[in-house]
Amino acid sequence: MPLSEHEQRLFDQIERSLAEDPKFASAVRASDPRFHARRRLVIAAFMIIAGLALLVYGTVSSNTLLGVGGFVIMLGSAAFAMHSRRKGQTTDLHAVGGTASRRPGRSRKSGGLLDRLEERWKNRPEGHR
Template identity: 40%
Template sequence: MPLSEEELRLLEQMERALVEEDPKFASTLRGTTLRRTARRRAILAGVVFVVGIVVLMTGVISQVIPLGIVGFVIMLVSATVSLTAIRGQAAATAEPRATGHPSGFAVIDGGRGARLRRPRRSGAGRSGQSHGSFMERLEERWRRRRDQNGGF
């Protein structure tokens, strides 16, 4: 059932008020701004990575070691930023399942899914040799070899 003109007008007023009051929250509800920001950040990091390669190669060719090191650090930082942005973009596109609205806002059905982790078990409560910890298995192998060879 479509909204009436008055309801649409009220909704737009509420949206404007929300954007004025808390622009970060409003951009989170839209979802598109975060993806664009992540995409821009990844592209910029790629360009900076190429600049880092140029600086590194300039340092190598001119035999100025500190310049080469600076180029490598630039490449490292830009690669880290790029990977972080790409992961954030993938998470932003995969996580929210939203129902669209013409104004760009969306009702988010779910947030970030919690990863299920299995609780870790300590090696002391396990029975049998094959289920022991790595170090316990190594020690057992060492003892068997020592016993088979008659000791040291």
Template identity: 40%
Template sequence: MPLSDHEQRMLDQIESALYAEDPKFASSVRGGNLRAPSARRRLQGAVLFLVGLGLLVAGVPFYANVNHAFLIVSVIGFVIMFGGVVFAITGPRVAGAREGNAPEQGSARQKRAKGNNSFSSRMEERFRRRFEE
């Protein structure tokens, strides 16, 4: 269901306010900066999943019969399985997506470029701006 014109304007205002308040956070949560995974990436993820599954299953009999230290093999297998699934379903990040999608924030960027870039100074500046408004 599409948004009405009023709802779309409100959403645009909220988005621009978010960019004005914290552009780094806004660009990090903005969607659309991941590409779809390629067939090769999915195949590599499936191979990683199968290798992890093999380690997981192989670690169980060694753990039960030979040595309890082989439990680590099963845990490593599970981690590899999980990594393979994540690798298969995510695509690589697009390099220039953040800069192209963000609205112009010239004044905030100029202030940041002029002053000290430390975390504490940015927090102090943000605190001052809130009480000035």
């Protein structure tokens, strides 16, 4: 159902006032999971570069422990980046300044590995026994 002229003008006025409010904009940005995920990805990228530098320096200086430490930092940072990217793609809803929000969890998958394997076992072709 389309809005009336009066409702459309009120809606435009509310939209302009919200766009001009820096406090509201920062509150929305602070509750946006994509903003936090992007920041974590940048941090993880810097940590991967630092781990690579440690790995190369450990290899050049024949310090095996330093090279292994650099590799572990790279590996952990890559896992952190993948987790942050996956978390940034979810569409969790958050209320700005409120308490209503969806709890984080397994919203995409209904069960774990064992549940999926059990479902595949139940749905297997009957002729291959």
